[in-house]
Amino acid sequence: MTSTAREGAAPAVLDRITSVTLSSVTLPLPGGISDAKVLTGRQRPMTEVAFLFAEIRTEGGAEGIGFSYSKRAGGPAQFAHAREVAPDLIGEDPSDIGRLWTKLVWSGASVGRSGAATQALAAFDVALWDLKAKRAGLPLAKLLGAHRDSVRCYNTSGGFLHESIDQVMDNATRTLEAGVGGIKIKVGQPDWAEDLRRVAAVREHIGDTVPLMVDANQQWDRPTAMRVGRALEEFGLVWIEEPLDAYDAEGHAALARSLTTAVATGEMLTSVAEHYELIRHGAVDILQPDAPRIGGITQFLKLATLAEHRNLQIAPHFAMEIHVHLATAYPNEPWVEHFDWLYPLFNERLETTGGRMHLSDRPGLGITLSEQARAWTVDRVEIDAPY
Structure with a gap:
């Protein structure tokens, strides 16, 4: 040196x-x-x-x-x-x-x-x-300047549409018992009445107090998103995710103004500039950036500053091994998405207890390849x- x-x-x-x-x-x-x-x-x-x-x-x-x-x-x-x-x-x-x-x-x-x-x-x-x-x-979060040592977390990997609603409910039970705080399930099927039936079944199964989110993966047009969004209000959802095409900032803005339930989106965007269009239009209540998709941590930090300026919540998408650090360093209380798919890749595990995902004391990201x-x-x- x-x-x-x-x-x-x-x-x-x-x-x-x-x-x-x-x-x-x-x-x-x-x-x-x-x-x-x-x-x-x-x-x-x-x-x-x-x-x-x-x-x-x-x-x-x-x-x-x-x-x-x-x-x-x-x-x-x-x-x-x-x-x-x-x-x-x-x-x-x-x-x-x-x-x-x-x-x-x-x-x-x-x-x-x-x-x-x-x-x-x-x-x-x-x-x-x-x-x-x-x-x-230092753990990366501490290097950045952590606001907390744990973050709220919710699971997505147990809520996909290829599984029956009974299996999704079983998955939810195991997830909550493992210390994860919320449940997200997929919607956006051609028959949105079936979506409502699945949401109703999961809400009844987990109770009214457990945080529940839904994700339509961009499959609704504007009228459908408005109609289904209003029908979903009764379930007390934390958010409705990707109700419209990821680049439809104006449509998301109209939806966000009309619904009580928060609108969340952003995971499919691949730059800070694309996210800024959502922020500029008032199109999102909860921003969902993905650090690997937007170019890494350097770009994520730029976007986080813009989001904080507008007093937005964030809920980073996927890659919890990275995002737990970035979320704990965000001033407003965030959410982190829990996916167990990546478990085989690393020798370490993130701890989830009491509905929260916890930072470890390992330096850096705290991961090594298996x-x-x-x-x-x-x-x-x-x-x-x-x-």
């Missing part, structure tokens, strides 16, 4: 990146997972999730790990883009995270600043934040310093 601070000398450098390892890991799912997009014929059942892992090492011995992901198509594209731009990190100081994000964006500027391109960069960005927190000996994750690796490349 080198460090200089003399007047007129080279910029101070605390450490340098010497290698980046990229791994494409395919996580198999237990059976075909179906939400409303499958039942309306827009997608096939989901059988796997593609992960992009980035492991960054420095000459000073520091290491960081980060990841991005893609459900269905897109995983190979993320891996290919990451492999192309990764050499631009070699020799750089890992502390300069914001500058490095900008450098990598410009490396691939011809393919834009959203979508698969920035999702690929997210793996690097998360790894750099993990590295910085580890070097400080041997199973290594076994599911379908492609791997290591980029080293040329010396």
